[in-house]
Amino acid sequence: MNIEELIRIHDRNQFEIKLGYLINHKKKKTEYDINLYFFLPNNLGINRYNYSNSQFFEDLYGYVRLITPKSSLPDLTERIKNIINFMSLKKDTIDKHFGYINYELKITICSYRAYLRDFAKKVKNNHYSNENINNLVKEIQAFRQEIKKLPG
Numbered sequence: 001m002n003i004e005e006l007i008r009i010h011d012r013n014q015f016e017i018k019l020g021y022l023i024n025h026k027k028k029k030t031e032y033d034i035n036l037y038f039f040l041p042n043n044l045g046i047n048r049y050n051y052s053n054s055q056f057f058e059d060l061y062g063y064v065r066l067i068t069p070k071s072s073l074p075d076l077t078e079r080i081k082n083i084i085n086f087m088s089l090k091k092d093t094i095d096k097h098f099g100y101i102n103y104e105l106k107i108t109i110c111s112y113r114a115y116l117r118d119f120a121k122k123v124k125n126n127h128y129s130n131e132n133i134n135n136l137v138k139e140i141q142a143f144r145q146e147i148k149k150l151p152g
Helices: 053-059 073-089 091-124 130-148
Strands: 003-009 015-021
Touching: 073 091, 073 130, 091 130
Parallel strands: none
Antiparallel strands: 003 015
16 A cells, blocks of 8 residues: 655644545545554653543544645536536536535536646746646636636
């Protein structure tokens, strides 16, 4: 299993442990167990009498962040078209589908932002020609035209 890890100090009171796992897309469900062990020096004065297990778990935060999928701009434009078509087909029962529509819009916009960010890095490092940049501008315009078709 390929695991990427990072430990980073945020401030005097917080640190972050970041674990990245590759998932098996063939499996319907993937589970991970993480065992953490903290070894604290005695001179910190932290022990089971002044910091209980329940206090520790109340202070512990767990966040799950999924990596934004990579997509081409034409694929994202097509995804927006599909969302708009779905919304027009389901307009009578749109409230029932709010969660799905909201998720699809969020993931599409996040993918769009990631695409632009990655493209900007490549432009900055001179990895793209003027023709590539002109094509990107056309693709952005097509994407924005579809976004403008969203109701509301």
